[in-house]
Amino acid sequence: MATHESAAHASHTHAAPQGFIRKWIFSLDHKVIGLQYYFLALTAVFVGMFLSLLMRIHLIWPTATLPFFGEIKPETYLSLLTMHGTIMVFFVLTTAPQGGFGNYFLPIQIGAPDMAFPVLNMLSFWTTFLGFVVLLAAFVVTGGAPLHGWTGYAPLSALQSAGPGEGLGADLWITSIAIFCIGALMGALNFITTTLDMRAKGMTMMRMPLTVWAWFVTAILGLLAFGVLLSAGILLLMDRNLGTSFFVPLVTVNGQLTGHKGGSPLLWQHLFWFFGHPEVYIAILPAMGMCSQLLSVFSRKPIFGYKAMVYAIMTIGFLGFMVWHEPLHRFCFLDHDHGHWRPVGDQDIQLAGHAHGRADSIHVADAFCHRICVSLCDWGNQRTVPRAARSGHLPARDLFRDRALSFDYGRGVDLRNIRSNVLLVPEDVRPHDERTVGEAAFLAHVRGRVRDFHAHALLRHERGVAALLTIHGSGLHP
Amino acid sequence: MGLVLLVVIWLITLVSTYFFVAKTWWLPAGASAAAAGIDHHFTVSFYLMGFVFVAAQLVLGYLVWKYREGGSSQKASYSHGNTTLEVVWTVLTTILFVGLNLASSSIWAAERFRAAEANAVPVEVTGMQFAWYFRYPGPDGKFGLTKPELEDASAGSEAALGLDAHDPASKDDVVSGVMVVPVNREIEVILRAHDVIHSFFVPSMRFKQDAVPGLAIHMHFTPIQTGDYEIACAELCGLGHYKMHGMLKVVSQEEFDKWLAAREAEKQ
Numbered sequence: 200m201a202t203h204e205s206a207a208h209a210s211h212t213h214a215a216p217q218g219f220i221r222k223w224i225f226s227l228d229h230k231v232i233g234l235q236y237y238f239l240a241l242t243a244v245f246v247g248m249f250l251s252l253l254m255r256i257h258l259i260w261p262t263a264t265l266p267f268f269g270e271i272k273p274e275t276y277l278s279l280l281t282m283h284g285t286i287m288v289f290f291v292l293t294t295a296p297q298g299g300f301g302n303y304f305l306p307i308q309i310g311a312p313d314m315a316f317p318v319l320n321m322l323s324f325w326t327t328f329l330g331f332v333v334l335l336a337a338f339v340v341t342g343g344a345p346l347h348g349w350t351g352y353a354p355l356s357a358l359q360s361a362g363p364g365e366g367l368g369a370d371l372w373i374t375s376i377a378i379f380c381i382g383a384l385m386g387a388l389n390f391i392t393t394t395l396d397m398r399a400k401g402m403t404m405m406r407m408p409l410t411v412w413a414w415f416v417t418a419i420l421g422l423l424a425f426g427v428l429l430s431a432g433i434l435l436l437m438d439r440n441l442g443t444s445f446f447v448p449l450v451t452v453n454g455q456l457t458g459h460k461g462g463s464p465l466l467w468q469h470l471f472w473f474f475g476h477p478e479v480y481i482a483i484l485p486a487m488g489m490c491s492q493l494l495s496v497f498s499r500k501p502i503f504g505y506k507a508m509v510y511a512i513m514t515i516g517f518l519g520f521m522v523w524h525e526p527l528h529r530f531c532f533l534d535h536d537h538g539h540w541r542p543v544g545d546q547d548i549q550l551a552g553h554a555h556g557r558a559d560s561i562h563v564a565d566a567f568c569h570r571i572c573v574s575l576c577d578w579g580n581q582r583t584v585p586r587a588a589r590s591g592h593l594p595a596r597d598l599f600r601d602r603a604l605s606f607d608y609g610r611g612v613d614l615r616n617i618r619s620n621v622l623l624v625p626e627d628v629r630p631h632d633e634r635t636v637g638e639a640a641f642l643a644h645v646r647g648r649v650r651d652f653h654a655h656a657l658l659r660h661e662r663g664v665a666a667l668l669t670i671h672g673s674g675l676h677p
Numbered sequence: 678m679g680l681v682l683l684v685v686i687w688l689i690t691l692v693s694t695y696f697f698v699a700k701t702w703w704l705p706a707g708a709s710a711a712a713a714g715i716d717h718h719f720t721v722s723f724y725l726m727g728f729v730f731v732a733a734q735l736v737l738g739y740l741v742w743k744y745r746e747g748g749s750s751q752k753a754s755y756s757h758g759n760t761t762l763e764v765v766w767t768v769l770t771t772i773l774f775v776g777l778n779l780a781s782s783s784i785w786a787a788e789r790f791r792a793a794e795a796n797a798v799p800v801e802v803t804g805m806q807f808a809w810y811f812r813y814p815g816p817d818g819k820f821g822l823t824k825p826e827l828e829d830a831s832a833g834s835e836a837a838l839g840l841d842a843h844d845p846a847s848k849d850d851v852v853s854g855v856m857v858v859p860v861n862r863e864i865e866v867i868l869r870a871h872d873v874i875h876s877f878f879v880p881s882m883r884f885k886q887d888a889v890p891g892l893a894i895h896m897h898f899t900p901i902q903t904g905d906y907e908i909a910c911a912e913l914c915g916l917g918h919y920k921m922h923g924m925l926k927v928v929s930q931e932e933f934d935k936w937l938a939a940r941e942a943e944k945q
Contacts (some may be wrong), residue, residue, distance in 0.1 A: 273916055273917070273919060274916050277913070277915075277916070277918075346913075346915065346916065347913065347915075348913045352873075352874055352912070352913070354872065354873050354874070354890055355873040355874065355913070355914060355915055358872075358873070361806075361872065361873055361915055362806075362915040362916045363916060447890075448890050448891025449825060449890075449891065450825075450871060450872050450873075450890045450891070451825045451828050451839075451871050451872060452806065452871075452872045452873075453806065453830050453872075454828040454829050454830040454831070454837075456825055456826060462891075463891065464874055464889050464890060464891065465889065465892075498744075500754075500755065500756065501755075501756070501757050502757075502758075503756065503757070503758045503759075504757075504758030504759070504760075504763050505757065505758070507758065507763050
């Protein structure tokens with residue numbers, strides 16, 4: 200450990216670089232890289248705001264002709280919407296709080312000379328920058344920017360024929376996101392290593408400022424989430440350009456067969472929201488850390504309930520993942536749990552605890568507003584699991600049995616309804632008997648006996664598709 | 678400064694609360710059997726959260742003012758926290774959230790996991806860029822076979838769905854561009870999509886579910902009031918998403934039977 204530390208330190212005692220290019224472009228200094236990230240985010244936020252402005256102009260004067268721009272057509276509006284969302288989520292909300300503030304302050308706050316891997320740090324910034332350039336390029340290619348929204352739901356995002364902008368523009372969009380993921384992964388590695396390995400003597404984990412805790416947990420979230428999104432992006436690119444069908448079932452666009460078959464639109468949503476839900480916390484956790492720290496400093500008091508805050512940050516991170524299927528409810532999922540809002544609530548209240556010190560607590564109001572609003576908006580998506588449906592026991596051989604299974608699930612639970620709610624296997628690879636695969640998926644759920652069964656279901660999905668393709672290759676809509 | 682902050686915090690709270698209390702922009706009246714339960718749950722969540730929100734903001738504004746810089750002569754107290762307080766608010770929020778979840782689970786399950794009644798009217802709803810088609814199985818109670826290669830969107834109706842005329846079950850299938858259903862009967866909706874994801878949303882019925890290509894999603898609702906209701910696509914589905922409307926006509930049982938018979942006759 201001692202040699203490791205001294206070696207690590209030796210590599211960080213680089214002299215201050217002279218000259219503009221060494222200092223500001225190929226910089227290895229965490230503060231400069233922090234500023235680079237910050238200014239990238241600042242540029243992105245202005246681009247995003249400009250797009251938002253165009254959308255609002257269109258909403259107020261739908262037929263107005265703008266100088267240099269012409270009339271904003273419906274497809275242009277959707278492109279603006281897509282690009283605005285993507286820029287704001289990736290290049291502002293993910294970039295500024297973590298890449299910008301984190302890079303600048305984390306080493307200072309834990310007494311480290313720099314980030315653990317300065318070259319990797321430089322690379323992660325320039326990779327992110329490249330991602331931004333590729334994204335903006337979508338505006339100038341034939342067909343323009345994509346119109347599938349920032350969530351890029353397949354099959355809309357996977358089919359070139361699904362709309363204007365779904366050609367090269369959509370390819371650039373998904374490439375940009377993949378590049379961003381690589382940059383974010385490198386950044387996350389750096390943050391985690393630095394926090395674990397380069398704290399000054401005496402700076403134990405439970406003495407770290409809450410900002411550092413927030414950046415640390417955010418980095419862990421990023422490491423897990425961006426890897427998944429990267430692979431999803433690669434699969435989507437393959438669907439779009441190599442004729443694979445990961446996310447596209449047998450579909451027709453305007454009555455024309457697309458040549459795709461057997462994919463699952465829900466698979467994209469799982470992979471996307473496995474990034475997308477933690478992303479909410481990737482964006483908000485650093486801000487929460489900063490709120491706590493600033494409140495504590497300006498009210499001249501120690502953190503109110505420091506340990507509880509640390510555990511709340513960790514719990515938010517953990518639950519942020521566990522509820523990744525929350526946004527999928529309208530599509531078909533069983534479970535819902537707003538449990539992850541609870542630790543967030545705790546944080547808010549603890550922030551309020553500071554308020555009886557000094558007056559710097561307007562953020563508390565923000566935090567409250569945010570939580571209450573989101574809770575209200577989500578009122579409809581509440582949790583439910585048919586308890587009776589969980590009590591079934593079945594041998595494995597029944598999994599792909601041909602005929603409908605007759606079970607008494609009690610309380611009149613209808614297999615058909617449950618099927619459509621757990622089903623990841625698309626209809627077009629289903630045997631004629633509509634029920635069997637649905638049951639297979641359902642039974643996978645029952646047998647798995649895990650509430651968050653989707654990961655299992657995904658595995659079973661692959662096996663199921665493989666098995667079913669051999670059983671029956673061409674079942675169409677019944 | 679403390680006073681300004683207090684005024685701003687209270688003003689934001691009051692103004693935002695006003696818009697909700699005055700119902701300046703509210704839900705359309707519910708017209709399905711489940712609407713009352715859903716609205717009730719909405720109202721309960723709304724008042725509970727509203728109460729917590731207003732109370733928290735009022736206290737916050739007060740504290741911001743009371744402990745403003747230079748406003749109070751007493752020294753700031755030194756505290757690392759208060760375990761009792763933390764346990765209390767953690768338990769309270771847990772009870773609130775778990776309670777709301779439990780209260781709503783039966784509402785969610787009722788339209789999804791509970792089987793549709795035996796005499797429910799089955800209607801297959803198909804979304805495609807950028808129209809809704811509604812199919813009724815006819816007297817035989819069976820939906821005929823559809824084939825993607827037979828689809829012809831420009832021809833509309835049966836052809837748009839790719840209905841296979843060789844299948845005996847498809848002979849009496851009725852396809853309509855308007856969703857006509859009888860009042861006070863349960864409607865079993867079978868949702869499909871041809872191309873991309875669409876979302877079948879009828880605000881007045883408090884009914885919303887995505888139509889996903891490759892899946893047939895079963896849900897059910899019971900309209901309890903006759904009238905015309907808007908169906909809107911609620912999932913971004915491409916260029917014409919903004920104009921992807923449909924119409925739900927809820928009529929009496931006799932009118933429904935008459936309409937269906939007329940459509941059958943037209944087909945022959």
